[in-house]
Amino acid sequence: MKNRFAFQPRYFLFWLAYFVAAKAVFLLYHAALTATLPPGVVVQVIGYGLRLDASATAYLCIVPFLLFTLGSLVGPRFPLERLLRFFTAVAGTVVAALTTADLELYRAWGFRLDATPLQYLSSPQEAAASAGSAPVAVLLALFAGLLGLGWFLYTGVVGRLPALPAGFGRGRAALAGLLYLLLLVVPLRGGLQQIPVNQSDVYFSSVPFANHAAVNVPWNVANSIFLQNAGPNPYQFMADSAARRLVQPLYTTRPDTTILLRTPRPNVLFLILESFTGKLVGHLGGEAGVTPTLDSLARTDVSFRSLYAAGDRSQKGLVALLSGYPNQPATSIIKYPRKTERLPHLARVLHGQGYSTAYYHGGELAFANMKSYLVTAGYEQLTERADFAPRDQNSKWGAHDHVLLHRMLQELPRQRQPFFVTAFTLSSHEPFDVPMRPRFAGTDEASQFRNSVYYTDHVVGRFLAEARRQPWWANTVVVLVADHGHPQPGDTPNHAPAKFRIPLLLTGGALHPAARGRQISTFGSQTDVAATLLHQLQLPTTAFAWSRDLLAPAPAAWPGGAAYYCFTDGFGVVTPAGAVTYDNVARQVIERDAGVPDTQLRFGQAYEQASFADFLRK
Numbered sequence: 001m002k003n004r005f006a007f008q009p010r011y012f013l014f015w016l017a018y019f020v021a022a023k024a025v026f027l028l029y030h031a032a033l034t035a036t037l038p039p040g041v042v043v044q045v046i047g048y049g050l051r052l053d054a055s056a057t058a059y060l061c062i063v064p065f066l067l068f069t070l071g072s073l074v075g076p077r078f079p080l081e082r083l084l085r086f087f088t089a090v091a092g093t094v095v096a097a098l099t100t101a102d103l104e105l106y107r108a109w110g111f112r113l114d115a116t117p118l119q120y121l122s123s124p125q126e127a128a129a130s131a132g133s134a135p136v137a138v139l140l141a142l143f144a145g146l147l148g149l150g151w152f153l154y155t156g157v158v159g160r161l162p163a164l165p166a167g168f169g170r171g172r173a174a175l176a177g178l179l180y181l182l183l184l185v186v187p188l189r190g191g192l193q194q195i196p197v198n199q200s201d202v203y204f205s206s207v208p209f210a211n212h213a214a215v216n217v218p219w220n221v222a223n224s225i226f227l228q229n230a231g232p233n234p235y236q237f238m239a240d241s242a243a244r245r246l247v248q249p250l251y252t253t254r255p256d257t258t259i260l261l262r263t264p265r266p267n268v269l270f271l272i273l274e275s276f277t278g279k280l281v282g283h284l285g286g287e288a289g290v291t292p293t294l295d296s297l298a299r300t301d302v303s304f305r306s307l308y309a310a311g312d313r314s315q316k317g318l319v320a321l322l323s324g325y326p327n328q329p330a331t332s333i334i335k336y337p338r339k340t341e342r343l344p345h346l347a348r349v350l351h352g353q354g355y356s357t358a359y360y361h362g363g364e365l366a367f368a369n370m371k372s373y374l375v376t377a378g379y380e381q382l383t384e385r386a387d388f389a390p391r392d393q394n395s396k397w398g399a400h401d402h403v404l405l406h407r408m409l410q411e412l413p414r415q416r417q418p419f420f421v422t423a424f425t426l427s428s429h430e431p432f433d434v435p436m437r438p439r440f441a442g443t444d445e446a447s448q449f450r451n452s453v454y455y456t457d458h459v460v461g462r463f464l465a466e467a468r469r470q471p472w473w474a475n476t477v478v479v480l481v482a483d484h485g486h487p488q489p490g491d492t493p494n495h496a497p498a499k500f501r502i503p504l505l506l507t508g509g510a511l512h513p514a515a516r517g518r519q520i521s522t523f524g525s526q527t528d529v530a531a532t533l534l535h536q537l538q539l540p541t542t543a544f545a546w547s548r549d550l551l552a553p554a555p556a557a558w559p560g561g562a563a564y565y566c567f568t569d570g571f572g573v574v575t576p577a578g579a580v581t582y583d584n585v586a587r588q589v590i591e592r593d594a595g596v597p598d599t600q601l602r603f604g605q606a607y608e609q610a611s612f613a614d615f616l617r618k
Helices: 004-029 041-074 080-109 116-120 124-130 136-158 170-183 185-189 208-214 217-226 240-251 292-300 314-323 346-352 367-377 401-414 445-467 471-475 526-536 598-617
Strands: 267-273 302-308 356-361 381-383 419-424 476-482 501-507 563-567 570-575 578-583 588-592
Touching (some): 004 041, 004 080, 004 136, 004 170, 041 080, 041 170, 041 185, 041 208, 041 217, 080 136, 080 217, 170 185, 240 598, 267 314, 267 445, 292 445, 292 501, 302 563, 314 346, 314 367, 314 526, 346 356, 346 367, 346 419, 346 526, 367 381, 401 445, 401 471, 445 476, 471 476, 476 526, 563 598, 578 598
Parallel strands (some): 267 419, 267 476, 356 381
Antiparallel strands (some): 302 501, 476 501, 563 570, 578 588
């Protein structure tokens, strides 16, 4: 018969065993990546991950251990076993759900589940659409399997709660339970060391996937939720003054008189293209034939050949493009309306210059808290999913791109000029259900994504062809740029520069004829688009401190320019010398091209430190 006072250790062992089993499920689900690990590393994944597993187990044991202590003190009247089983069932369901969601999200995003998906809870329909390409049946089966595994482990390891031994006083029993509760402090902190356990403690390998696999998902989610972004700065590589000195030369540009426009106050049509990765853009060296419209514009208008997204999510791309503001590695400033109110914004600047402003999107603007950011920016008109007729909401996200651009084409003649109109496409987002016959064969995710990009490129081409016939076209500059890249095609690693390279083109009747066909090779970031545009409009850029004019001569300290980007949880810096990527948790370089100097890595560390310090001050 099981001893009553072994119940608490058995309960702890139950959760620890469950987390080890969940780690095995993660490794099996990503078998292709697991197969690339060196021999013996899988065992190390389990071993190094035990510290976070034990910490997560300790947190989950706090309530049951409290109940056990209280139940021992009160006696048989207290429904202890029912409460313990109820708590375990609820906690087990939540943990199984998090574990299952993490399996597919890691494949799509390249990092373990954290608090990021919580910002999508206000728009669950859009969140579900984002997961439209996931193998739902497989995931549901795994979820059910994890629930069954939990029940099997609980009944086998924990079982029924034995009665209090005869003659054993309630006070002594409660004291024993309290002792076990106090002992949870050790695994909860991850040991007896001075600093409590954190994610970096389970990072042991130079292979990012091995480190990621060791992370405990419930612990990671809870840590991300409760992690305060009020300081101190977690990216402290050097003195703040040294970081500022290293970053400032990138924004010390030489005077430039390059003006590509025939007029200082043209209409501005700012088209943001969902997930348009450079890997599918022919003029950037990507696959041929997927973006014929963009490739044609690159031959006849102005194209930027070395632009990189600042981050990897849509809401991050919006802030980088429209406010010229860097992204944050483990959060996003768009989640904090108090902070976004302090950001500069192209719409606000141009409205102050007499421009009318409007924003068009076929989906829900509440998604990922984007609406609060756009309202703060002062757009006079916001058009979103609810503004389209039900028959036109023909995408899982809302209205497809041809519907969006057709509506905008009808309404632009009524827009007071000069106008600043922003449009954000959506059809090339998962699940890639575009309303056209497939151009490229295949039913795999990469083929579906390729077809969705082709569709959006096609409808943008039709839109521009119609726009050229409109009276407002002659006085309009069109900016075409992606919100971020994509791991497809090729399952590009989350940190790799190829995932972040994106197109940027300028077209429109306001372009000076001498500018047509011009190629800009300077390396730059999405954050630099704002200053580049404002310089063409002959407007000051001082409010956009993290943005530089890509048409100006490159800074003397960075000939050829430089592009910084971040991901969860690390950064990359790309220059003509090559790229270097860095893992913040492991505190080590992920990849580094042979020609990259130490100063480039130090610059990336300084940029991350200085930009996050600025984020904390907002």
